[in-house]
Amino acid sequence: MSxxxxxxxxxxxxxxCYLLKxxxxxxPAAWVERPWVTxxxxxxxxxxxxxxxxxxxxxxxxxxxxxxxxxxxxxAALALxxxxxxxxxxxxxxxxxxxxxLLTT
Amino acid sequence: xxxxxxxxxxRDAIGLGVAVGLYGVAFGxxxxxxxxxxxQALATSLLMFTGASQFAMVGVLGAGGSGPAAIGSALxxxxxxxxxxxxxxxxxxxRGLLRRLGLAQWVIDETTALAVAAPDRGLARLGFLAGGAxxxxxxxxxxLVGALGAAALGETAQAALDAVVPAAFLALLWPRLRAGxxxxxxxxxxxxxxxxxxxxxxxxxxAGVQVVAAVVAVALAGRPRPDRREAA
Numbered sequence: 584m585s586x587x588x589x590x591x592x593x594x595x596x597x598x599x600c601y602l603l604k605x606x607x608x609x610x611p612a613a614w615v616e617r618p619w620v621t622x623x624x625x626x627x628x629x630x631x632x633x634x635x636x637x638x639x640x641x642x643x644x645x646x647x648x649x650x651x652x653x654x655x656x657x658x659a660a661l662a663l664x665x666x667x668x669x670x671x672x673x674x675x676x677x678x679x680x681x682x683x684x685l686l687t688t
Numbered sequence: 689x690x691x692x693x694x695x696x697x698x699r700d701a702i703g704l705g706v707a708v709g710l711y712g713v714a715f716g717x718x719x720x721x722x723x724x725x726x727x728q729a730l731a732t733s734l735l736m737f738t739g740a741s742q743f744a745m746v747g748v749l750g751a752g753g754s755g756p757a758a759i760g761s762a763l764x765x766x767x768x769x770x771x772x773x774x775x776x777x778x779x780x781x782x783r784g785l786l787r788r789l790g791l792a793q794w795v796i797d798e799t800t801a802l803a804v805a806a807p808d809r810g811l812a813r814l815g816f817l818a819g820g821a822x823x824x825x826x827x828x829x830x831x832l833v834g835a836l837g838a839a840a841l842g843e844t845a846q847a848a849l850d851a852v853v854p855a856a857f858l859a860l861l862w863p864r865l866r867a868g869x870x871x872x873x874x875x876x877x878x879x880x881x882x883x884x885x886x887x888x889x890x891x892x893x894x895a896g897v898q899v900v901a902a903v904v905a906v907a908l909a910g911r912p913r914p915d916r917r918e919a920a
Contacts, residue, residue, distance in 0.1 A: 584723065588755055593728050596745055596759040597735035600766040604738075605792040607773015608782060627775060627903055628804040629875040630882030632861035634902035635797060637883035639854040642890045655851025656858060663862045670703045672859050673852050680851025681844045688843070 651683030697811045701802050701819035704860070707852045708739075708798050709826025714849070715742055716834020722750035729835035733828045738796050741765040744894065761894060768900050772800040779803050779812040794820030801860045881906050 584592075640652045655676035662672045712733060719729035724746065736742050741762040748758040773795050780803070782788040794816065802815035864875045882902040889898035 584749070584755070586725065586728075589724055589728055589749075590731075592745070592749070592755045592758050593724070593732050594735070596741070596762040597732065599759065599763045600736050600738050600741050600769070601793060603763065603766040604769040604773055604795040605789065607770035607775075607795060608777050608780070608788055608792050610774050610777060626875060626878045627771070627907060628801065629861065629864050629879045630903045630906035631797075631899065632801055632857050632864070633879035633882040634886035634899045635801075635857045636854050636861060637886050638890065638899055639857065641887060645891050647887065647890060650850075651847050652851045652854055656854050659855035659858050663859060669700050669856075669859050673703060673707050673855055676855030677848040677852040681848040683851075684844050684847030 651680040651687070654683045655680040693807065693811060694814060697802075697806055697815045698818050700805075700859075701815045702822050704798055704802060704856050705819050705822025706826055707856050709823045710830055710849060711739065711853065712827040712830030713834040714846070715739065715746070715827075716831040716836070718743060718750065718834075719746045719831070720835050722746040724749070724835070726832060726835040730828065730832050733831040736762065737793055737824065737827070738766055738769055739827075740768070740797070740899075764894065764897060765900075768797070768903075769795050771900070771903065772796070776800060776803055776816070779809055780816060781809070791816075794824065796820075796823070798823055798856075801857065805860050805863065878906050881909065 636656070640656045641647055641649065658679045659672050659676040662675050667675070715733065716726075716729050719732065719742075720726070724732070732742050732745070736745070744761040744765050745758045748754075748761050753761075773792070776795060776799075780791055782791050799816045799820045802819040803812040806812040806815045861879060863869060865872055865879060869875060882905075885905045886898040886902040889901050893901065
């Protein structure tokens with residue numbers, strides 16, 4: 584693929600992604616203030632965050648993969664249950680992931 | 689808003705921003721492998737600025753996919769940000785077209801998570817702006833680093849990065865499930881449902897789509913029913 588074509592892909596793709604973001608912010612407020620909509624959106628973040636946790640922990644491309652990320656997540660959950668600060672949770676998870684990698688290769 | 693609440697939101701936003709932003713190294717390396725030059729990689733992070741879409745685009749290009757297919761996959765994953773925008777609009781309440789045009793670029797997974805996790809609207813805006821600024825700066829800097837040759841990033845460092853990001857999302861999810869949150873039992877069921885649907889769909893849909901599908905499935909499961917509408 585030529586450099587010019589790649590630039591076109593980058594620019595057109597980026598413009599499209601930007602317009603998708605803008606569209607969401609531009610929906611009239613009345614639409615999102617309906618009771619059932621507010622009820623749904625109250626719980627959308629939990630579904631979203633949990634889906635992201637699951638996908639980023641257990642998948643690689645199309646496959647389900649168990650690796651150091653799951654150990655890191657378990658350590659993070661333990662740290663959260665013990666009310667550790669956010670940064671500590673992240674450092675512990677990262678260290679666990681690195682440790683599992685060193686032990687398994 | 690209290691000073692300590694602001695400090696907590698700022699710390700979380702910057703912490704998540706740095707952790708997620710470091711992933712730009714991986715994107716830069718992936719873009720390089722797909723045949724983009726460093727300027728094209730940087731332009732993608734500056735202009736597209738939505739990680740899953742960026743990875744999808746270079747993934748399709750790297751696998752030999754066509755330009756339209758690469759754009760299509762990026763847009764497919766980008767629809768998630770439209771849903772986030774609807775959620776964020778009342779929190780951010782952008783006044784005027786220019787402000788809305790500016791805020792829109794930072795509507796992504798992480799800034800949405802930060803904003804909706806904040807206890808009030810003022811703190812939601814603070815979390816969104818601090819998180820957006822941090823991620824934007826770090827993500828673009830590390831994209832350039834990755835594109836310029838950090839493809840040789842050590843495997844151990846990569847393994848650490850891989851473990852940090854899901855932990856960051858879990859940290860944001862945690863308070864919503866804990867006693868004292870709004871209907872924590874419902875939130876726990878919703879979270880389990882979202883995770884289960886996303887994992888179940890992973891082998892069958894393009895990477896990233898399962899997250900959107902999980903949110904849609906859970907939202908449909910919670911749609912209003914005639915017998916409940918009377919009570920509400």
